[in-house]
Amino acid sequence: MNIGIIGGTGPAGIALARRLASVGHQVVVGSRELTRASEIVAAELVGSSTHSLKLLPGTNEQAAACDLCVLATPWEGAVATAKSLQAPLEQKVLISMVNALARVGSEFQALVPARGSIAASVQAVLPRTFVTTAFQHIPARELGLIDLPIQAEVMVCSDSEEGAVATELLVGSIHGLRPVRCGSLASANAVEALTAVLLNVNIAYKSHVSLRLTGLRESGSNPS
Numbered sequence: 001m002n003i004g005i006i007g008g009t010g011p012a013g014i015a016l017a018r019r020l021a022s023v024g025h026q027v028v029v030g031s032r033e034l035t036r037a038s039e040i041v042a043a044e045l046v047g048s049s050t051h052s053l054k055l056l057p058g059t060n061e062q063a064a065a066c067d068l069c070v071l072a073t074p075w076e077g078a079v080a081t082a083k084s085l086q087a088p089l090e091q092k093v094l095i096s097m098v099n100a101l102a103r104v105g106s107e108f109q110a111l112v113p114a115r116g117s118i119a120a121s122v123q124a125v126l127p128r129t130f131v132t133t134a135f136q137h138i139p140a141r142e143l144g145l146i147d148l149p150i151q152a153e154v155m156v157c158s159d160s161e162e163g164a165v166a167t168e169l170l171v172g173s174i175h176g177l178r179p180v181r182c183g184s185l186a187s188a189n190a191v192e193a194l195t196a197v198l199l200n201v202n203i204a205y206k207s208h209v210s211l212r213l214t215g216l217r218e219s220g221s222n223p224s
């Protein structure tokens with residue numbers, strides 16, 4: 001599948017791009033500056049020369065033209081960036097991995113954006129796009145280390161069945177990640193806010209934790 005990552009040049013976007021490319025997807029790494037995306041993708045390909053990764057640099061517009069898109073900008077720029085891409089994102093699924101957080105002293109604190117979450121704010125400016133959430137809790141470092149296995153549950157929020165299914169399929173295409181449907185975008189506030197808690201765990205324990213749920217049936221990706 002052809003996947004575009006909007007704001008793909010940061011640690012989170014490039015790590016997800018590497019992981020998705022490692023399982024056979026073609027990924028357009030989007031940026032506000034094509035030259036920046038080109039430099040970052042070139043460095044990735046040199047650093048991963050033992051793998052054959054289908055990574056392409058692009059503008060955010062080119063990323064938004066892909067079949068399925070991921071929003072990976074900082075929260076401050078997420079809504080404006082999404083809104084500027086309204087036309088190419090129409091009738092597509094856009095997965096937000098964005099968290100609204102602030103570092104206050106030695107801890108992270110969740111911020112409360114308009115409508116409770118960045119994902120809901122993005123949905124509000126993209127009424128003809130199927131906005132979902134995923135990947136908020138996966139540390140970029142672990143996501144990018146494609147020679148090492150990764151194991152985590154990935155919380156998926158969506159107002160639409162179409163968005164939920166497409167997101168679950170993408171998450172499930174990465175070995176070791178299990179999508180878990182956890183409600184509509186009304187629940188995205190809790191998912192985004194939990195990231196601050198996990199980051200505080202990482203600070204306290206010098207760790208890189210992800211989320212694991214106990215008690216899920218093996219067919220956890222199918223909620224029925």
Ligand SMILES: NC(=O)c1ccc[n+]([C@@H]2O[C@H](COP(=O)([O-])OP(=O)(O)OC[C@H]3O[C@@H](n4cnc5c(N)ncnc54)[C@H](OP(=O)(O)O)[C@@H]3O)[C@@H](O)[C@H]2O)c1
Pocket residue numbers: 007008009010011012013030031032033036037072073074075076077078081097098099100135136137138139140141
């Ligand atoms: N880092 C993690 O471990 C992690 C894990 C899960 C989720 N997340 C979430 O994923 C998102 C990206 O994280 P990150 O650490 O990769 O962030 P980042 O490096 O700060 O930003 C990612 C990219 O977004 C673009 N960007 C920066 N400011 C922007 C603005 N005002 N408007 C539009 N684009 C802007 C930049 O790309 P260009 O300059 O090339 O356009 C930048 O390389 C965040 O919302 C974060 O909460 C992060």
